[in-house]
Amino acid sequence: MRLDGAGLTCAQVHEVAYGGTRVTIASLDRARASWATAQGLTGPLYGQSTGVGANKDVTLEPPGLGLDLLRSHVCGAGPPIEPERARAMLVVRLNQLLAGGSGVDPAVCPVLAEAINGGHTPPLHTYGAIGTGDLTSLSATALCLLGELPWHGGSSAGPVPAFPLAPSDALPFISSGAATLADAALACHRLRRLLEAAVDVAAVSFTAVDASAEPLAAAVQEARPHPGQAVVATRLRGLLARNGATRVQDPYGYRAFAQVHGAALDALDRAVATIEIDLNASAENPLISGELAWHNGNFHSAPVALALDALRAALVQTAQLSTARLTTLMDPAYTGRLPFLADRPGASGALIFEYVAQDALAELRHLAAPVTMGTAVISRGAEDHAGFATQAARHTLRCLEPLEIVLACEHAAATRALRTPAPDGPLTDALDTSRRFLHR
Secondary structure, three states, X not given: OEEOOOOOOHHHHHHHHHHOOOOEEOOOHHHHHHHHHHHOOOOOOOOOOEOOXXXXXXXXXXXXXXXXXXXXXXXXXXXXXXXXXXXXXXXXXXXXXXXXXXXXXXXXXXXXXXXXXHOEEOOOEEEOOOXXXXXXXXXXXXXXXXXXXXXXXXXXXXXOOOXXXXXXXXXXXXXXXXXXXXXXXXXXXXXXXXXHHHHHHHHHHHHHOOOOOHHHOHHHHHHOOOHHHHHHXXXXXXXXXXXXXXXXXXXXXXXXXXXHHHHHHHHHHHHHHHHHHHHOOOOOOOEEEOOEEEOOOOOOOHHHHHHHHHHHHHHHHHHHHHHHHHHHHOOHHHHOOOHHXXXXXXXXXOOHHHHHHHHHHHHHHHHOOOXXXXXXXXXXOOEOOOOOHHHHHHHHHHHHHHHHHHHHHHHHHHHHHHOOOOOOOOHHHHHHHHHHXXXX
């Protein structure tokens, strides 16, 4: 995969993180240009000739005590982050550096590519960022490059990625939300696959209860042309055999599926567009551009946090309709089967699926709480707002499992409803089969 600082996508971040795809560098021209400019700058330069945060007005003597900044900011906490997420962070930061604007020595870029390709990842921890820069994670990465922290993974036979970062490289290297963006990109890519599979799941339920396809008609969609709604309705129409409506109005789980699930697709599209802007942005502070250093707030993650908050709320709506369809699948009035799809009168059948799905839905509701309702004032008031996109991305990643479980419960029940007679035996196997279905 050729990285050029301009075209990185969420899907590509996932491909490098989980698929083992190797990266190459298309060009160092923009990185070299910003580094050359930085070398010639005079006057106050945040984090290099001055301290950081509330120490922004303190002149450093001698200038460039940046390596101490790395050692003080490396203190993350909590569970270690899995290597795939750490590798995703490396590819994001490498691509950002290639976009130019940081002033970091461009010779570090091939070393980061070497780390990615060799399976080396820095030791990262869960807690330590609030959406204004992933300082702990990137400080750990910088100290690995300097040899002060050990890399994780990689072949013992191969070279250990190393680079002598200069003190002036320290703040520019860590001035990024690369770890947050990596989590967001991974979550959105995997959610895309899951939300697409949700349409297949709904098609099975539509068939199992003989739900009307009339709400999916093109005329209905054209009357209210939201893009996601139209996509869902068109795809679901193609999956369903023509049927005559047996009921004038089906429950909302069927009648409003295109509207609700379409809104989730729209929210995902907005989140992906927002994240991919930042994957390829020069969100550096200061930004080295032209012949000047521009002190700015491009590091702030409000756009990403807001987009991910909206996405998680939309996922809850999709899951709620899935559990509503699951309820109809337990009802003889819709399936023509025994209550709970049991194999004999009085048996509990697939009732437990409702418990499992509602448990997972409760977890989704918890994760959907908007992080953007909070803020933080730190560093003696110099930093008086936070975006919390870090938490938004982490929560979005955590949404994957409960959403998958809700959909798997619906799929397992709908599949059972279509079989005659209903199969007996452990329901765990049916649920596992449905979860594998979602990963096709």
